[in-house]
Amino acid sequence: MIELRGIHKAFGPNRVLRGVDLSVPRGESMVIIGGSGTGKSVLLKCILGLVKPDAGRILIQGEDATGLDRDAFLARFGMLFQGGALFDSLTVWQNVAFRLLRGAQKRPKAEAREIAIEKLRRVGLKPEVADLYPAELSGGMQKRVGLARAIAAEPEIIFFDEPTTGLDPIMAGVINELIREIVVEMGATAMTITHDMTSVRAIADDVAMLHDGVIQWTGPVANMDAAPDPYLQQFIHGRAEGPIEAVR
Template identity: 80%
Template sequence: MTQDQSPPPMIRMDGIHKAFGSNRVLRGMDLSISRGSSMVIIGGSGTGKSVALKSVLGLIKPDAGAIYVDGKPAGSGDRDAFLARFGMLFQGGALFDSLPVWKNVAFRLQRGALKRPADEARAIAIEKLRRVGLKSDVADRFPAELSGGMQKRVGLARAIAAEPEIIFFDEPTTGLDPIMSGVINDLIREIVVEMGATAMTITHDMSSVRAIADTVAMLHDGVIKWVGPVADLDQSGDPYLDQFIHGRAEGPIEAVR
């Protein structure tokens, strides 16, 4: 008898259901993300992409189903240790208005198990800002003084500050011009490869999908309709995926949801 020696997927979602009142957002979502790979989930607005992502982090509690991270049930064991494995770039940046940029980036490094002396935390923050293409003079400015693109970069610097194993990107290019979107996409790809992190991104932006993804999953009607390598995106033969990636109004996906 042989035993399967392959490592468990970094993230596995089994039959996730979530409803908000009568709105059944997730209806048995199954998804598996292998270690060190970059998965991009696409789908229309309101199809539950953010709900899926937040369910993994425990920000939203699924009504049914199970989520495993590195083979263990998500949320079991020490919560801080669990969350310390993740970094997340939020759609709007979600930077703390009351803190200067460097304290936003070093937030996790100034408290809890990963706490460092202030000088060291600041030095790491400035290094991470440099990594995302921002100069050190940004460190002492406040988020409100930055452009949307700079805020995204600061959010990205914060997401990678503690060098997490898993990074989530929630609509990383929303609200940015095409050039800045390209810059952010390239940064995400470089950083994920360089850190060897597992990445899960949700987006509508097809240029992001092609720049960031190893694997693409399409979420529609609360379930994964298609999953496969990014190279197969254009030859999938799946009518839902074809309609979505070509932005057609006609097709199986209703334009008015």
């Protein structure tokens, strides 16, 4: 579904991506791990076209992403943002139906509201939540609303940016379980960036470790613990000693 070939991106002298090669199979859940500042978010932004790579190609189902119609291209994606990124001035249902109320996917208001309420139900929120504002919700409920928004337009590809950040362990487990269920249910291709190893084990089919601007290791999540790569082993076990230098 997604293929990255030799992706480079620098910001001034800071070479963030130095030749990323990665394939994400259709209908599978790929989780990208790596330390803070290794370029995970930059990589997602490159795929979405929010940041233009300096070199390399991004293919979506074999087609060069730069040659695709912009609106049609973005309509294929859903996104769960790290901080929720809900609009404070909109009600919960309006947040969920944001894409359905405008642009090429515009639906009548009543239909959009109905879809939003159904998606809220899917993530475990009652219909009465629909008319509340984000400020009236807990952090876990806001994350669920963000997930409902990500799936509202039935996207083919869903991105999850640090989906459990700021949540307690129990709520993080609930969100991980929901993500896994929904991705399987929809048959969507998922790409998640996280440093939470509990999330990795819960939602990944495949794992890729981004380090020093390249994919250091990639493979099925079942092979991760036994992989001999010292960078991967240091990261997944949180060891202070190893080839990855800790910033002090």
